[in-house]
Amino acid sequence: MHSVLRTLLLLPAFCFAHFAMGQLISFSVKNEPLQKVFLLIEQQSGYNFIYSAEQLAHAKPITLAVTDESLSSTLSRCFSGQPLRYAIDNKHILVIEKPTPPDRIIKGQVVNESSDPVAGVSVSIKGTNLVTSSDAQGNFELKDAPDMVTLIVSGAEMETVEYALGTSTRPITLKIERRLGVLSETVIKGYYETSRKLNTGTVGIVKSKEIERQPVSNPLAALQGRVTGLFITQSNGVSGSQFSVLIRGRNSLQSGVEPLYVVDGIIFNGEALSQRSSIAVNSPFNTLVPEDIESVQVLKDGDATALYGSRGGNGVILIQTKKGKVSKPQLDVSFSQGWGKVTRTMDYLDTQEYVAMRREAFKNDGITPTVANSPDLFLWDTTRYTNWKKELIGGTTRTSNVQLRYSGGSKLTSYSVSSNYYRESALFPGKFKDERVVVAASLSTRSENNKLQFSLTGNYGSETNDLPIQDASNSIRLQPNAPLPFDGDNKLVWKENGNLFDNPFAYILRTYSSTQDRLTANTWISYMPFSGFSVKASGGINRLNLDETSLTPIASQDPSIAPTGKAAFASNDLHSWIVELQAEYTTTILKDIRIKALAGSSWQSSTTAGTIQAGSGYTSDVLLNTVSGAATVTNTDSYSDYKYHGLFARLELNRKDKLILNLTGRTDGSSRFGPGNRYGNFGAVGVGWIFSDETFFKKLQRIMNFGKFRLSYGITGNDQIGNYQYYDLYSTTRNPFQNLPALRPSRLFNPAYNWEQKYNWDLGFEAGFLKSNILLNVTYFRSVSGNQILQYSLPGQTGFPSILSNFPGKVENKGWEIDITTTNIKRSKFTWRSSFNITIPKNTLLAFPGLETSSYASTYVVGQPVSIRKLYDFIAIDSLTGVYKFRDANRDGSINSNDRTAIRHTLPRFYGGFGNDLSFGNFELSIFFQFVKQDGVDPVIALFLTQGRQQNEPEIILDRWQKPGDVARYQRFSTGSGAAFTAASQAANSTAAITDASYIRLKNASLSYKLPVTWISRAGMRSATLFVQGQNLLTITDYIGADPENQSTSAIPPLRMLSFGARVTF
Amino acid sequence: MKKYFILLFLPLVSCKKFLELDPPNNQVTTDRVFQSDETAIASVSGIYSEMMATPELFANSGVTFYTGLYADELQYYSPSDRDQFTNNAITEGAHSGIDNNFWSGTYKFIYAVNLVLEKLEHSTGVTTLVRDRLVAECKFVRAFCYFYLVNLFGDVPLVASSDYEVNAKMPRTPVSTIYQFMKKDLSESAAVLPSTFVNNERVRPTKFAALALLARVQLYLGEWTQADEISSQVIASTSFSLVMNPANVFLKNSTEAIWQLLPVSSNVNTYEGSIILPATATTAPTYIFPLALVNSLEGTDKRKAWFTSRVYLSQIIYYPTKYLVKQNAIVTEYYMVLRLAEQFLIRSEARAQLDRLSDAFSDLNVIRSRAGLTALSSLNKIDLLLAIEKERRIEFAAEWGHRWFDLKRTGRAAAVLAPIKSGWQNTDVLWPIPYQQLRLNSFLNQNDGY
DSSP states (O other): OHHHHHHHHHHHHHHHHHHHOOOEEEEEEEEEOHHHHHHHHHHHHOOEEEOOTTTTTTOOOEEEEEEEEEHHHHHHHHHTTSSEEEEEETTEEEEEEOOOOOOEEEEEEEEOTTSOBOOSOEEEETTSOOEEEOOTTSEEEEEEEOSSEEEEEEOTTBOOEEEEEETOOSOEEEEOOBTTGGGGSEEEOSSOEEETTTOOSOEEEEEHHHHHTSOOSSGGGGGTTTSTTEEEEESOOSTTOOEEEEESSOOOSSSOOOOEEEETTEEEOOSOOOSSOSSOOOOGGGGSOGGGEEEEEEEOSHHHHGGGGGGOTTOEEEEEEOOOOSEEEEEEEEEEEEEEEESOOOOBOOHHHHHHHHHHHHHHHTOOOOTTTOHHHHTSOTTOOOOHHHHHHOOOEEEEEEEEEEEEEOSSEEEEEEEEEEEEEOSSSSSOEEEEEEEEEEEEEEOTTSOEEEEEEEEEEEEEEEEESSOGGGGTTSOTTSOOSBOTTSOBOOEETTEEOOOHHHHHHSEEEEEEEEEEEEEEEEEEEETTEEEEEEEEEEEEEEEEEEEEOGGGSOGGGOOOEEEEEEEEEEEEEEEEEEEEEEEEETTTEEEEEEEEEEEEEEEEEEEEEEEEEESOGGGGGSGGGOSEEEEEEEEEEEEEEEEEEEEEEEETTTEEEEEEEEEEEETTSOTTSOEEEEEEEEEEEOGGGSGGGGGGGGTEEEEEEEEEEEEEEEOOSOSOTTSOEEEEOSSOBTTBOOEEEEEOOOOOOOOEEEEEEEEEEEEEETTTTEEEEEEEEEEEEESEEEEEEOOGGGSSSEEEEEEOOEEEEEEEEEEEEEEEEEOSSEEEEEEEEEEEEEEEEEEOTTGGGSTTTTTOOTTSOTTEEEEBOEEEEOTTTOSEEEOOTTOSSSOSGGGOOEEEEOSOSEEEEEEEEEEETTEEEEEEEEEEEOEEEOTTGGGOSOTTSSSOOBGGGGSBOOSTTOOOSBOOOOSSOHHHHHHHHHHTTBGGGEEEOOEEEEEEEEEEEEOOHHHHGGGTOSEEEEEEEEEEEEEEEOOSSSOTTTOOSSSOOOEEEEEEEEEEEO | OHHHHHHHTOTHHHHHHHTOOOOOTTEEEHHHHTTSHHHHHHHHHHHHHHHHHSTTBTTBBHHHHHHHHHTTSOEESSOOTTHHHHTTOOOGGGHHHHIIIIIHHHHHHHHHHHHHHHHHHHOSSSOHHHHHHHHHHHHHHHHHHHHHHHHHHSSBOOOOSOOHHHHTTOOOBOHHHHHHHHHHHHHHHHHHSOSSOBTTBTTSOOHHHHHHHHHHHHHHHTOHHHHHHHHHHHHHOTTOOOOSSGGGTTBTTOTTEEEEEOOOSTTOSOHHHHHHSOSSTTSOOSEEOOHHHHHTSOTTOGGGGGEEEEEETTEEEEEEOSOOOSSOSSOOBOEEEEEHHHHHHHHHHHHHHTTOHHHHHHHHHHHHHHTTOOOOOOOOHHHHHHHHHHHHHHHTTTSTTHHHHHHHHTTOHHHHHTTTOTTOOGGGGSOOOOHHHHHHOTTOOOOTTO
């Protein structure tokens, strides 16, 4: 303050002095004390310096040459860099000590549009050489800042922005707008991270924001249609059901094709441990909470997956859960309530139509209906009508979801704890439900000097699913005039007028309940002894336990057979651990080539042990829940061990962020192979060239601001063949013999099989246009999987159906993956973004030596996809006889399996999704469609049976042949014998059974409204959002059956869900 | 590059150890099995156990059901693809069932037996007494399996080792060679097996089981003298006697039983009882007798206990009730494979063929008298043989395919079946080799007519 005042006082004199400085000065000094220079100036100018010796104590020696310069110029050059300044008063030059610098520190944080911290942005002070860059939390700090500050914020993927800070000293938040926001997003490739811009591999990313707005309980459901190359189908709409996940097609003829799942660095078992379930429920993913997920990364090509070596062949899905961020502690609460109904079903005949169908069938067969052959017509009321579809699967599920999360973090430590409760009632009649509780916690901390980092993540989920023993859809085809299920005393009806009734409610009294517990915990610690080098050790456990109880009470069985109760108790326990060590080194060579090297080792062990106790002969339903109440108990157990060891390394060479070369390699050993065949080598090379940053491209950058080519080639493997295949073993028979154990041979000795190998090629082009308002990503991929491990069928006379062996068969998967995202409108109050992705896959069996003479001659055809079916070639319905007619391909006069020469498959021809996200003020609307082009099965023909039997049929069968000359979709009704029966059974294996099952589905729509801060701040809320979300809302399809996704008549289709809720942050 | 890794992570050698696994806790390596008496015995018990574990296998109701339909012995109540057997018109649709139950399903046991025989040969951990007995049991079981294979399919590959690479390429061996092989197995087996049961549990084959099957083999081969001789040895044994009440013949360890299979499935006694018997007092049974068979029963025949009637949807139907337990956790019935009555009828037929008619009558009348029927006499040889055939048809109704095999071996299949089965062809005496197997082994050829 003092100095400022003094400056002000001196100002008039300073102005005046300016006029007096007319003389020109010349001299040259080298490393002379300042006093000497003062003397020289005094001599040439006639001005006097006024100073004290102490003042010059801190002055630096000076080297300067001036030639005919003005006094003021000379002075300013002399004083530059000195802790002194000067003022001219008349003929005196006052030497003034500069005030001790106020040590001004400027602190702040760089964040992006969505307030997430941005690392690596350069922050400098204008007019100085003070510069720093933001750290991982976006924080930066500049010391010794001058009084007046203007910050310049710049980065590779943003417009350079200036912030006039003035003299303010408060910490500031710099909100930047990334030019290529998406491109700097972190891409996690397992053992290392990179950015989208610099990534040399093919990785699909789904972020929490996309997942959160989908009212689903299984995270896999939220990925449908969102990632190219990832094809997910849900086989069943029952809560907790499993999903089939395929990345870039089927690579293996017979080995497992599931991708590798890794949750927070731990191998996650994605397969249900079920031993008893007749409905495919118990997906372990159901114990993960979609809202807990920060991001899902889908690694597809060789470059991205090779570090997972032998297990990367089917792709890798990495799931990162949410961690704490540097922020004030915050509590997020969200809750929602939803309702679900089946999406698309078929209508079935009513009684009148059903009876007419039966009579027509008898008439066609030339059979007179009698009480013996058609009790349903004679003994049951032919006017009574029950709509079984409505009774059995017409219900509504209710879902409730509550999620709490408390998180925060300081510069050194961040934390997050969350818990979730989810409940979904089943839509079957009866009190069935699926309940889930999950708690998750994460903590990470680092030392003040950044050398030591530590992280702990734990996630525990428990799910209890109560269901009937079978999907009630199985009973939809009951005769519509069947008796009412309950009599006047509310007891189950078993027959009417002597004709038995397969009461569907009996199956509802038979229950299946399962409890699934999953614990996933992971810690890592890393240490950086010197800059650029760090070592990391991590360890994790995954425990999954599934207990299942299926009960068949006496009350659920026909009392006239004097039934006894049955119960089965199964328990399956998976215990796995993983330990990994890795070291990373970063350095720069040849001036501008940045090198990142990584090497590591991984050990994994997984043990599964299961037991089943099946009790029978229960005489009372009261005792049914305990195995000790059974008259006889049968015990079964299972056990398997799996061990795995890998060494991996990676080397990245990066030239100026323009050209990147990424080499990865892995040596893997797996206990699934016999001694001598356990180790295999895998690896990949990836290259990325960001040509848009090259100088020759500068002119085009206005239009195309980003452009990259990437190319990768890699070898990955597959060991999903089951354990112990090389041992020759005896196992115990299911039941003992004379109270002693009995053994049966269970496997042939077979040490001679080896890894399946997959060769991947990927060529990608990525571009951003018009300041990244249009982002395009096009990838062409091709992979060939060889050394196929097949259960090679043996003739039955060997006593074993098959033996595992390698086969030089080759399976090719190739195709195009295209992603486009656009920002159509961007105003402060209104934004509109669109996205579109499409995958066009092609699967081909390239080679299969000896196919014709092998047991696979009827299964595969070289040049065709691996999941083809060889079918009878359907010609038409014989207009005279009214039955399906097929082409006699070999012209031998009869239709038999040799005539199955037509080839069809039901693989997707292309699939993808498109969506629009709009925000208008506080409203946000998001709509996402999923589409699949594929063939499917005709629900009527695929059943192998004639229509006209004692079971109900979908209404579509009314389009049938009735009289000579008719042209119809389905053949004549028949009770099931003779030509119509044969034709029906052949039709199921004919081209007539294949029909279009393409669809476009409104997968998700969500609308949210953010309450204005002024309304909620009084309640202590930081933000509050109300939302409506819908899933599977609308399906556009020509598919003739029920749902084109699961195409089942005996499993409920995926549900249409609607949910309402709110999300509040305190 | 790789060398670099190894330097960095020296303990690769120990990692090899890390990957070595013990066999799973619930399974045993083959070599371990044959290092002790207990596990070696368990490996043979497992064969009997597996025979009874799955219904419709050749050793577990399959032969009874499908040859019953194929002959004139059984019908299936409701229309189904089993009608192909009833109509002697087996199509490819039925081949996988034939494969699973009768072809591969039988060779599975032959493999198990061959494996035990090979391993016991080199085993040092099994005591001689146990080894000899197990070897003899295995030879019996092997002959038992081949008996049904040749009678169903004709020539079949004669697999006598466990080497799958050799076995996979074997062509069919003539029936006569296989019969010689069976006779050798059975004779060797009978020479070693004990003649008594342990605790009267008739579930492990004894000497007499081997002899009883050998007698049948010789009857089928027309070796009448040997058939007479061997069956006489069985009949002479004090271990067996006819059960006077036919309703009790099929109880567990009945005195008539020479060899029974022990039920192993929970809540099931025999699968024949479990599958055939109607679930409730008012439902239909599955397999029923044709009326012609029921009508051939003489009025006072006590064996009518095996032919139970029921009115279902205003029709009278008859179904087999040799086994009376549909479901029960308590086992009172074992599955009868070989029984004394057959030995009397074998000897009767052999003696009739040897023109010892009065001896033949006396054996036949043992069976008739147990059934409460009058004794037969004064028939000529041809009529006597027909009377024996008829007696066998009733005595063994719905039992192990006796009827079908009798019609075949006596050459009367066409004469009996052609009039009642419209689709009969003379090539129908053999079932087709499952086409799946023809594809897997190009050295196999199909039977005529398929």
